[in-house]
Amino acid sequence: MIPAEFDYVRVSSVAEAVQALGEAEDAKLLAGGHSLLPLMKLRLAYPETLVDIGRVEEMRGIRTEGDRLVIGAAVTHHQVAHDETVAQACGAIAHVTKTIGDPQVRHRGTHGGALAHGDAAGDLPATALALGAEFTIEGPSGRRTVPASEFFVDYLITAVGEDEVLVEVSWPLLAAGTRWNYQKFTRVKQDWAIVGALAVITGNGSIDQARIGLTHMGTVPVRPTGVEEALSGVAADDAGAIAAACESAAEGTSPPDDLNADAAFRAHLARVLTRRAVTSALA
The missing domain is CATH 3.30.43.10 (Uridine Diphospho-n-acetylenolpyruvylglucosamine Reductase, domain 2)
Structure with missing residues (x-):
């Protein structure tokens, strides 16, 4: 060691x-x-x-710009989880961040580091994909912005080049009335997720839009668009329709087989946790 x-x-x-x-x-x-x-x-x-880069001040701030929340890459998880601006602008991020590791990890680990590492078992990559985060990267040729849909390339590989730095992450402000919930299954409470599911729901009485992010269901985070489409227009109290929509959560994914779980068990977890996340968000 x-x-x-x-x-x-x-x-x-x-x-x-x-x-x-x-x-x-x-x-x-x-x-x-x-x-x-x-x-x-x-x-x-x-x-x-x-x-x-731990003392680079330009990577440590939290602010709102127009309809976006901008979090510096070197901001710690603890700061994100307890920052009032984050809670008001995009509370789903604080909600997910509070589940990362333990207090020691959250006090030292950074927002940008967890995303740039590109681990599909991490909690923030699936959140970024579901919410539509954007990443500001600086290299020898200047700065560029990469959407979450293009940021995660493969297992532990992101769009950040070897001579580039992830400077900050931009998140959309969530509309009033947006509800969210994150469910994850672990062997022990503070471990990596065997599978995780984030649900972000808008609508009153029925679901206008659902955004779902899955953790550890492939080499990169996954957004099950089939579930999102099936949930559109469903009544918030229609448990049967919600359960039916979430049955397709694992379709098109490629969950790994490892010592913690095989692919079939992960597919089962994806369906169960997605349903729980949607139901809990609506409740």
Whole structure:
């Protein structure tokens, strides 16, 4: 559990971070470290240089801009979970963030780090896909914005290049009356989700729109559009129609087989947890 030797560079701006990444042959960004350091200790990752962005102030703010909530990539999970602006603008993010790990992880782990890591078992990637988050990335050629639908490329691979930095994440403001719920099944309370399901619902009396995000049902987060379409127009108290709509939650997914669960069990969990999330949100 001892990592390979590495050089350490602390930067004070995004521009310095981009420059440091470009100058090193094999460099990784370090913020909270809860995703990277375990991999390094297991020798599954062995970068030659760590670029510490933990003190870059331009990556630490939370603000609203027009109809979007903008969260800096270096903001900790604890800050997101308890920030009043987040709670009022897009409370679903705070709701999901409170389920991440344990207090120690939430105090050190960062909003951008959890998303840039690109783990399909993480809670925030599925949330970003369901809500339509946008990612601001800076590299040698300047800044660009990538929608969540294009951000998650494959297992632990995102649109952030080796010489680029995820600067901030932009989320849509949720309309008044929007309801949400996140359900996840774990072996132990603070572990990675074996499967998770987020439901974000709008409508009064009946469902006008449902947005669903699934965790750990493939190499990237999944949005089961068939369920969303089936839920449109369903009465909020029609438990039978809701259950029927959620039966297609696992269609088109490719859940992994591992020591924790096989694909068939994960497909079952996806259906059950999606129904629970929708029902709990409506309640």
